[in-house]
Amino acid sequence: MLRRCLLGFVVGSAAWSGIAKADLGRDVRALTSARSDRARVMRLKPRFLEQGDRLPLALPPELLDPKNASCTTVSLLGVVGTHFVLRFAETDPARPSTAYPEASAAGASEVTRCGSGKPFLASIFVEMRSPRGVLETIVSSSPGLLPRLTEVLPDRDPGAELALGDAGPRPALPPLNTRLLRLSARARREGAQQFEHSAVQAAPDGSGAETLPLGRGCHELTLLANSEPPVDLDMEMVDAESSARLGVDRAEDGDAALSVCLGAPTRVELRFIGGTPNAALSLLRARWDLPPGVPQAWAAEAQARLARVARAARLRLLSEPIYSSLGVQGSTELPFEVEPDACYSVLLVPVRGEARSLSLSVRAHVAGEMPRGSTDKDGSAISFCARGARRATVEVSGQGSNLAWLVSAWQSGRAPLGVTAR
Secondary structure, eight states: OHHHHHHHHHHHHHHHHHHHHHHHHHHHHHHHHHHHTTSEEEEOOOEEEETTOEEEOOOOGGGGOTTSOOEEEEEEEOOTTOOEEEEESSOOTTOGGGGSOEEOBTTEEEEEEEGGGGGGGGGEEEEEOSSEEEEEEEEEEESSOOOOHHHHOGGGOOOOOOOOOOOOSOOOOOOHHHHHHHHHHHHHHTTOSEEEEEEEEOOTTSOEEEEEEEOSEEEEEEEEOOOSSOOOOEEEEEETTTOOEEEEEOOSSSEEEEEEEESSOEEEEEEEEOOOTTOEEEEEEEEEOOOTTSOTTSOHHHHHHHHHHHHHTTOOOOSOOSEEEEEESEEEEEEEEOOTTEEEEEEEEEEEEEEEEEEEEEEESSTTOOOEEEEOTTOEEEEEEOTTOSEEEEEEEEEEEEEEEEEEEEEEEEOOTTSOOO
16 A cells, blocks of 8 residues: 555656746747747757756856847746746846846746846846746847746735835934944954054034055944934945045945955045035045965955955965966866865956956866855855765856956865765
């Protein structure tokens, strides 16, 4: 009886899997057929993704021409229970919402850009949230907007959503001394080499500016208000000589914080708005040395960008890299030797030009090991263990104007063979 039940379960599971695949294939054919009479339709290669995988969507360059007023639509389909998000590595100033992920609903998601907005699709990538699944990508180029995916595939319409509730008034900030103590304690806990506190005066309109000398290293600057009712402080940091923007904080908060890594001493200007007129504010400055494993012989900008990515990924980089390479836009594969029982961190940063999209993936050459990927036009970090492999391959894909990049690998530790290390 038990064998019969198990057999029924296996047959039922196989049948359900076949139905799911059939439904996905049916929906892909239906969407392609419905749009073929009014658009040029392309079907990209189906991809199998596991949870956490990030896949850049390589769209044909001719569909991203901003001089052409046509529209490009990217549609992603998985089985109905699959959950993933679409992200933009570069935010379109005309569409601030692209700073947020576009979550799938009923296993589907779709974005459209027309005219001058099409180049921003070059930075689009998908991040898998479900344990695993196959995703189909359909790209349509049309003279105008197409009917929405849910109009062609009504089974993919999740239905109406409840309106969000009112979050209520902004809560009051903790006392200034409490915030100061928390920030100083965190700086000490994270090993800051310097921590300073000074006063800043707001102008009658609540704005202000301060010019500061910052040394080589990573810096965190926090501006704190001490007023009631709560204010909304916004702050930006620019290079005092070149006026290049180094950071901006426009969050709706009574405090403003910015972080920057510098490969050489730099004078910066802090500009803020939104303070209480004529009020005194507190400016906290914390500094950390650049990681010792970032070679000082490299250009200051490259050191700074690698340090920023390492700091964001909580990597210490205690020794010199075991492998480094420069590259330009396009797709590049770089194999390098690894030790079977060692673990590594690989960092990628742009060092010249303007990156429109930049992605990194790493795969250890051992049976069953899947590639690990990340997409960020400002730089990425990936850590992995060799798990018995003696070679690994780094793949970099980048698009932009006069783009050049630097990729480096550091040995970060040991993982005895047979022991799982993540």
